[in-house]
Amino acid sequence: MAEPTGPTGPTGPTRPTGPTGPGRRPPADVPEQVRLPLLTLITQQSLDEDYRTAAARRAAGAPLPPRDRPRRTAAVVIGVFGLLAATAFVQTSRNADAASASRETLIAQIENRRGVLARQTDRVARLNDRNTALERSVTDLTGQTLEADGVRETLATGTGFVAVEGEGLRVTVTEPENADENQQVKDEDLALLVNGLWEAGAEAVAVNGRRLTARSAIRTSGLAIKVNGVGIAAPYTVEAVGDTRVLAARLFETTSGLLFADNATTYGFSYDLDNVDALELPAAPPGLAVLRTAVTSSDDPRAERGGDGR
Amino acid sequence: MIAALGLLIGVVLGLVLSPDVPLGLEPYLPIAVVAALDAVFGGLRAYLDGIFDDKVFVVSFLSNVVIAAAIVYLGDRLGVGGQLSTGVIVVLGIRIFSNVAAIRRHLFHA
Numbered sequence: 274m275a276e277p278t279g280p281t282g283p284t285g286p287t288r289p290t291g292p293t294g295p296g297r298r299p300p301a302d303v304p305e306q307v308r309l310p311l312l313t314l315i316t317q318q319s320l321d322e323d324y325r326t327a328a329a330r331r332a333a334g335a336p337l338p339p340r341d342r343p344r345r346t347a348a349v350v351i352g353v354f355g356l357l358a359a360t361a362f363v364q365t366s367r368n369a370d371a372a373s374a375s376r377e378t379l380i381a382q383i384e385n386r387r388g389v390l391a392r393q394t395d396r397v398a399r400l401n402d403r404n405t406a407l408e409r410s411v412t413d414l415t416g417q418t419l420e421a422d423g424v425r426e427t428l429a430t431g432t433g434f435v436a437v438e439g440e441g442l443r444v445t446v447t448e449p450e451n452a453d454e455n456q457q458v459k460d461e462d463l464a465l466l467v468n469g470l471w472e473a474g475a476e477a478v479a480v481n482g483r484r485l486t487a488r489s490a491i492r493t494s495g496l497a498i499k500v501n502g503v504g505i506a507a508p509y510t511v512e513a514v515g516d517t518r519v520l521a522a523r524l525f526e527t528t529s530g531l532l533f534a535d536n537a538t539t540y541g542f543s544y545d546l547d548n549v550d551a552l553e554l555p556a557a558p559p560g561l562a563v564l565r566t567a568v569t570s571s572d573d574p575r576a577e578r579g580g581d582g583r
Numbered sequence: 584m585i586a587a588l589g590l591l592i593g594v595v596l597g598l599v600l601s602p603d604v605p606l607g608l609e610p611y612l613p614i615a616v617v618a619a620l621d622a623v624f625g626g627l628r629a630y631l632d633g634i635f636d637d638k639v640f641v642v643s644f645l646s647n648v649v650i651a652a653a654i655v656y657l658g659d660r661l662g663v664g665g666q667l668s669t670g671v672i673v674v675l676g677i678r679i680f681s682n683v684a685a686i687r688r689h690l691f692h693a
Binding site for chain 1: 585586587588589590591592593594595596597598601602604609612613615616619620622623625626628629632633634635636637638639640641642643644648674677678679681682685
């Protein structure tokens with residue numbers, strides 16, 4: 274408002290610095306509150322205008338209120354103010370308690386979860402270690418399996434449970450026609466021949482397509498000769514895989530081979546030796562490999578390589 | 584003196600009873616207190632100026648409180664409650680400071 278606010282009002286000092294300086298004087302009919310900056314206006318009107326209006330009205334002759342009434346009313350209102358302030362204070366501090374309580378709860382939860390996380394991380398690390406160890410043992414076991422497979426393959430080849438092929442010697446034993454009992458080829462003749470071949474370095478032997486194994490027998494049952502329990506008839510073909518350069522020569526350096534040759538001469542049956550570039554020997558029936566009574570001797574460190582009965 | 588007694592009684596009542604403010608009114612209580620503080624300092628200054636009037640004081644007190652709370656309520660509805668209460672606090676704060684300055688000049692003649 275345009276009127277002065279008394280000796281203590283801030284109007285005096287602020288007026289010259291306002292935008293309404295000399296040279297830009299506005300028309301006189303514009304109220305001063307329109308021209309005043311907002312901050313100055315607020316500062317000027319910090320005292321409610323109504324006090325001054327009421328004072329002016331009283332000065333003009335309005336009836337004065339009872340002397341003690343203002344104080345009582347003011348006291349009641351100020352009491353209300355105190356009540357409000359105290360309530361706000363109590364409320365704010367109570368809320369602060371609740372806020373800090375929930376904050377502490379959250380912090381406790383965070384720490385709890387951190388502990389859980391740490392435990393899980395430990396577990397992950399432990400499981401990773403275990404994984405690595407297990408992987409290593411898997412690798413070891415795979416290596417052992419491969420090695421055992423190799424050993425098994427070698428053993429199976431040697432013992433006759435796998436079909437093999439390679440160069441070798443074929444011995445064909447023929448009886449003379451209408452051979453009498455003495456001229457017939459006996460099981461022991463074939464056994465001598467086979468033993469001679471083994472001694473001469475044969476690696477696999479088959480008689481009439483019957484592969485010989487560590488458990489094979491050549492024996493006479495009645496009239497027929499049986500190999501692996503199956504009867505065979507003349508002519509007898511004995512095939513032996515081995516080094517063709519030396520096999521035939523060595524055969525007749527062995528006692529068995531010499532005895533076989535002697536028997537052939539004595540009893541009158543004949544035999545032919547042929548070096549063959551590619552012999553194919555079948556596998557023995559797997560039933561022969563089944564052991565019913567024999568068990569691997571457990572204190573033998575080489576037990577699992579057993580079955581080397583030759 | 585009687586006014587100071589009223590203030591004391593009000594504060595003690597508030598602290599002792601610590602009434603529960605309804606949840607809906609809780610955000611408006613602090614701004615209402617600031618508005619009331621402005622009215623109280625205005626009344627004190629008028630008293631020292633010698634122009635105190637109880638009717639004006641009561642009306643200004645009530646209207647200050649109600650208008651401040653209403654402005655903040657409106658701001659909350661419009662989504663600018665924080666900014667509006669800042670504005671109200673700034674205006675009331677300036678008024679309180681200048682009234683207190685006038686009171687100080689009265690009391691200490693400085």
